[in-house]
Amino acid sequence: MFExxxxxRKPIYEQLVERLKELIxxxxxxxxxxxxxxRTLAQQLTINPNTIQKAYRELEIQxxxxxxxxxxxxxxxxxDSQNTEKLLKVKSDLMKLLSEAMYLGVTVEELIVTIQELHASIGGGIENDQN
Amino acid sequence: MFExxxxxRKPIYEQLVERLKELIxxxxxxxxxxxxxxRTLAQQLTINPNTIQKAYRELEIQxxxxxxxxxxxxxxxxxDSQNTEKLLKVKSDLMKLLSEAMYLGVTVEELIVTIQELHASIGGGIENDQN
DNA sequence: TAACTGTACTATGAGTCATAGTACACTGCA
DNA sequence: TGCAGTGTACTATGACTCATAGTACAGTTA
Known part of the structure; x- marks a missing residue:
């Protein structure tokens, strides 16, 4: 269920938050x-219950x-339903971006590397980070 | 010159690396x-010379x-300044898209999978398996 | 030679993250 | 009612990263 x-570098609790958001x-x-x-999830994932609780608390705040x-x-x-529409928009935007990038001669591999770099540069964080 | x-949460030396990359x-x-x-740059930015050196070392490695x-x-x-320019051109759009997607709870992994799916649907081959 | 350059260490303090343990309040069920 | 399971709130600790501070050495240049 979870990977x-x-x-x-991304903290476990943040990975949990993202994964659960996605599932929701x-x-x-x-x-x-x-x-x-x-406690159950902690046992399943063989991590500390406090880490799960931190993720749950964050999900509740959001x-x-x-x-x-x-x-x-x-x-x-x-x-959920409110955001599925926005998700569709993201995919639509991604489609345009992808075709533009390919037109410029950028390969998919470069695009993926760029995404990973950007993501790393953000720090993988959701809160508190400008830039 | 530098902000x-x-x-x-992003370390200073990483901010330096990115800013210098951009300038280059x-x-x-x-x-x-x-x-x-x-030492000069450290004095200008009022940070430690070791931090500057860490950034320079990273830039040299890359x-x-x-x-x-x-x-x-x-x-x-x-x-290969041609490609890097093109990448830079796509980068700002990608940045906006990425932050929006992450706000919605989309993981980078899912974004990458989506790109590969879109790319495959256009007609390109799938080379990079990420899941 | 003197002043600059990069480079390589060690040490320290602050901060984050995950773990470990304990404790308490509440719910649901036998 | 008693008990197991639930969320929640602490403290403490170890590992790790980041930035600083200090020292030292090697190379370049005027």
């Missing part, structure tokens, strides 16, 4: 569906999930 | 032009500059 890269946006995890408990003490954590309603 | 953000690619710094010495002990550091001649 974590412990070698990555793509509606693999549906509204009000219960997420694995912090409105993707809600947590109820004693019950569990659940997917927030209404975020 | 460094000490608050950013855009030919603001021209072939064989001498860069400021590590082929953007060459250094001669006792003389100084200089811009490398023509690293």
């Amino acid at each position: 974590l890269d412990i070698r990555s 946006i793509t509606e693999v995890l549906k509204t009000d569906e219960q997420l694995p408990s912090v 409105g993707y999930i809600y947590s109820i003490k004693g019950k569990g954590s659940f997917v927030s309603p209404a975020i | 460094l953000d000490i608050r950013s 690619i855009t030919e603001v710094l021209k072939t064989d032009e001498q860069l400021p010495s590590v 082929g953007y500059i060459y250094s001669i002990k006792g003389k100084g550091s200089f811009v490398s001649p023509a690293i």
Whole structure:
């Protein structure tokens, strides 16, 4: 279910946040569906429960999930469908960019390397980072 | 000449590397032009000379500059400047797209897969398997 | 020679990340 | 009611990165 890269400079909890966001946006995890408990998921992924909790807390702050003490954590309603449209727009933009790049003679490999460099230059971070 | 953000999660030396790369690619710094010495630049930017040296070393590894002990550091001649210019042209658009995508929870991996899919649908071959 | 250049170390402090452990409040069920 | 499971909040620790500080050495140039 999850593929974590412990070698990555990107912290585990951030990888978790991104992966879970993706699952929520793509509606693999549906509204009000219960997420694995912090302890269960920690055991499955063989990482510390605190790391899971940090990811869940971040997801709750960003409105993707809600947590109820004693019950569990659940997917927030209404975020998914709203963003799928935007996702389609991103893919559309990507399409234009790709054709433009190929017209300029840029190979797909160069494009991928560039994306990875840009991503690395951002730091993989979502919050707090300008530039 | 340089705008460094000490608050950013991005290390200072990486900011330096990127800024200098940009200046070299855009030919603001021209072939064989001498860069400021590590100590001079450190004083100008009020940061440690070791940080400058780390950036210069990285730039040398990546082929953007060459250094001669006792003389100084200089811009490398023509690293396929045509392609790098083209890449730079696409880079700003890609940057916007990437930040927007990440805001929506799209992972870089998914973005890369999408590019490969689009590229394949256009008619190019798939060379790089990332998943 | 003197002042500059790059380069290579060691040491230190600040900060982040992941882990480990403990504790408490709440829910649901037998 | 008791207990297992849930989220949540702490502290402490070790590993790691980053930037600084200081020292030292080798090479170039006026």
